[in-house]
Amino acid sequence: MEAVAWSADGMRLLVLGGTAWLGGEIVRAALDQGYEVVCMARGERPAPSGVTLVAADRDDPQSYSALDGDFDAAIDVTMVPAHAQGAVTALRDRVNRWALVSTCSVYAEDDLPGQDESARLLEPYEGPFDVEKYGECKVACEQAVLAAYGDNALIARPGLITGPGDHSDRTGYWPLRFAHPITDDGTVLVPDAPDSSVQLIDARDLAGWLVEATERGTGGVFNATTEHIALSEYLSLAREVAGHDGDLVAVDQEWITEHEIAPWAGERSLPLWLPQPEYAGFATRSPAAARVAGLRTRALEESIRDTLAWEIQAGPGRTRKAGLSPADERALIAETRAADR
Known part of the structure; x- marks a missing residue:
């Protein structure tokens, strides 16, 4: 090279x-x-x-x-x-x-x-x-x-x-959801995916x-990307940036599959989540060569903050290309709570 x-x-x-x-x-x-x-x-x-x-x-x-x-x-x-x-x-x-x-x-x-x-x-x-x-x-x-x-x-x-301008609606979904929960008490549905990563x-x-x-x-x-982090770490950081202090309803991979919720992107999905172990390498590629070639990246917190600001400017209530609709998420949260009683 x-x-x-x-x-x-x-x-x-x-x-x-x-x-x-x-x-x-x-x-x-x-x-x-x-x-x-x-x-x-x-x-x-x-x-x-x-x-x-x-x-x-x-x-x-x-x-x-x-x-x-x-x-x-x-x-x-x-x-x-x-x-x-x-x-x-x-x-x-x-x-x-x-x-x-x-x-x-x-x-x-x-x-x-x-x-x-x-x-x-x-x-x-x-x-x-x-x-x-x-x-x-x-x-x-x-x-x-x-x-x-x-x-x-x-x-x-x-x-x-990621960053401001992501019209795929994938990387803005979680910061916006944490900043503007769709439930009255601020509860947000998240994947319980300890082995899943994001990059x-x-x-x-x-x-x-x-x-x-x-x-x-x-x-x-x-591989022009960053080092990977756990999805759970990303969600925690997005939650911190958004100032979310409501409850989380965490659902595991089996539950997500049973409810026919799509991974990664698209309608009725949990963006950024991927099933394991078949996607254990998808978001863990080595960026070492790009680093040697001069690639430098800003703190993820900054990207999340700027993406959230863009999402709010674009309109929190707009129809999205990725994620759960407000009505669907409310129904799914209600179902999980009913099952826990």
Whole structure:
């Protein structure tokens, strides 16, 4: 993983995306470094102030012809294999270095804790993007970038991304629930999962590192995440940040499964919780290589606090993409209490 450094003076960066959450943070980090930034995106959202937006649909292989000039580097957040392949094919002679935001979901084995970047990957999926094959699609994206750029490619595999702006509603669920319980007495339903872990990285830290690593010319594949902590520790910290002093109703894995509550994300779920032992390695990937490559992360407490502030600003009563609905949680709490009598 040798680094080929160059000066950031006059650096011209292409961000493929750049108008949504992580892409926007990448753009802001680059602008803070004085880069000239060009974003190529569909144009459905406004680009951050200070960038040049090239509105284009990457489903069209000719879309890259709308870009003018050459670039020192590109950062791509795509999960669509055809987009990754099309971009590196069209721009290989115009972009010196390439960074791809991948995911820790590319790994084939989720039950082995502590694995590093050498762990076995899923088979690549070359078809149209399929959310059910998210990891396989990202593997195909990685392969396209590595084949085109080799040592001049940076592959970042983050774990779960947190911070203000998390529209997936996963990492804001618990801070908001503790700050605004849906029961009259402040009781919150939580998973009793002593063996479950979480591994989060703030979008602002990931974006800053991507920009800095691109500037330094860092190449290689990295688990771009933090050290894992127990889910119970995360919940305690979220509760402390939110100032929650109500009761907790803790339900174990068997109970969660019996009540058909989904893990991790989505409707009627307990966000961040994963069943054990089959997911013992999912949120315990080794970030050692990324640390050596300069990745630094803020205190989790700060991320939780800022995420909670964003959640409150976004509206505590909005319909969420992840978690239990207020009515469902009330009914489940009432059921557990009735069973204890």
